[in-house]
Amino acid sequence: MDVTPLVSKGRQLIESYGDRAFKISGVVYTAPVIVFPESCFSPENFGADKSDFRLLREVFQTTYSPSVLLYGTGKNTSLVPEVEKEFVRQQNCVLDIMNTGAACRTFNVLCAEDRRVAAVLFPVD
Numbered sequence: 001m002d003v004t005p006l007v008s009k010g011r012q013l014i015e016s017y018g019d020r021a022f023k024i025s026g027v028v029y030t031a032p033v034i035v036f037p038e039s040c041f042s043p044e045n046f047g048a049d050k051s052d053f054r055l056l057r058e059v060f061q062t063t064y065s066p067s068v069l070l071y072g073t074g075k076n077t078s079l080v081p082e083v084e085k086e087f088v089r090q091q092n093c094v095l096d097i098m099n100t101g102a103a104c105r106t107f108n109v110l111c112a113e114d115r116r117v118a119a120v121l122f123p124v125d
Helices: 054-061 082-090 100-112
Strands: 014-018 021-024 027-029 033-036 039-041 068-072 094-098 117-121
Touching: 014 100, 014 117, 021 033, 033 054, 054 068, 054 082, 054 117, 068 100, 082 094, 094 100, 100 117
Parallel strands: 068 094, 068 117
Antiparallel strands: 014 021, 021 027, 033 039, 033 117
């Protein structure tokens, strides 16, 4: 039985994650990524340091305005400083912090529901 969520044409679908990589709509990424319903990119000059929260802020440097921001912190859930949480709240957005696997699955479901979602994802070893 196919359990792949029905995603509208042109929408991003996170097909797989693990081994320090993601496969998103047929493209493989080997670094942290920011995924929007209609695009995905891996910011240049950004390492895998989960304590550098520039990626959270970079989401809001685009023209897209998510109402939900998923933060996939790798294999285990990590804490996010209150100042970063407050920054996201000021953007009228809900921040949901979870491990990367849960964030990938949640992104696909919310995207299939045509929700205004974005995800910052760190690779899983």
